[in-house]
Amino acid sequence: MLGQELARGREARFEALMRVVVEPLHRYLLRRADADAVEDILAETMLVLWRRLEDVPGLGVGPETDPDDVLPWCYGVARGCLANTRRAERRRLRLVERLARTAPPAESGEAEHAELHAVLGTLGSMDREVVLLWAWEGLTPRAIADATGLTPNAVSIRLHRTKKKLAALLDERTAPTLDMAQVKEGPTGEQRRTTRPAEGH
CATH class of the missing domain: 1.10.1740 (Rna Polymerase Sigma Factor; Chain: A)
Known part of the structure; x- marks a missing residue:
């Protein structure tokens, strides 16, 4: 029983x-x-x-x-x-x-978003994971730390560095409409679903 x-x-x-x-x-x-x-x-x-x-x-x-x-x-x-x-x-x-x-x-199945994924593909695997958890899943640095095993401080540093690198790379691409807003939308063009602002610098 x-x-x-x-x-x-x-x-x-x-x-x-x-x-x-x-x-x-x-x-x-x-x-x-x-x-x-x-x-x-x-x-x-x-x-x-x-x-x-x-x-x-x-x-x-x-x-x-x-x-x-x-x-x-x-x-x-x-x-x-x-x-x-x-x-x-x-x-x-x-x-x-x-x-x-x-x-x-x-094939990766993401040809229609080749420009965006070409930029994301220049990142190291952990940097890419951190920025995607922030941009697409709406996680805070502390939550990203829980998901990846990094410390919250390490996440914040990676996020700050990676966002700067992405912004510079996006500026260099030939497609003028591709920017950080599109990174946050994700491959489906759907805005991330979160009720709270993502943290990080």
Whole structure:
């Protein structure tokens, strides 16, 4: 009886978590992965969250869960699942190349936003992740620190440096309409969904 009650309580907590993180995590992955792979990566992320439910910081026992409390940690889980998928894809591509040298590498699926992604692609992987978490997910430096494992001070420094670099690169591009506002819109042209201003310098 007690075991059944504990199981039901765990399921209720997981459902409460899913209600607030599924859509943000789906958007997060869509901006970073091929659309065909997003559902699989999201499912893997959900599985990890279920297995590590007790580790999710800020997840209370009640029916309501504050996204600001749980999302940074969940972004970190999704980031890890995405990295695993990319490593597996790289291994697959290396195997394909060995078997058939004529096969071209897979396209990123973001050709229509090549100008924006060309600029973002000049950044180091962590700098890019920090600025995307700020611009597209609307996270504060402290929340970005939780998602990436950096310190809040390191995030603020990276964010300040990276925004200056991006602004300079965007000024140099031939497309005059491409600017930091477009970076914040993301690849779908959709403004980030946040009710609070992003912090950082």
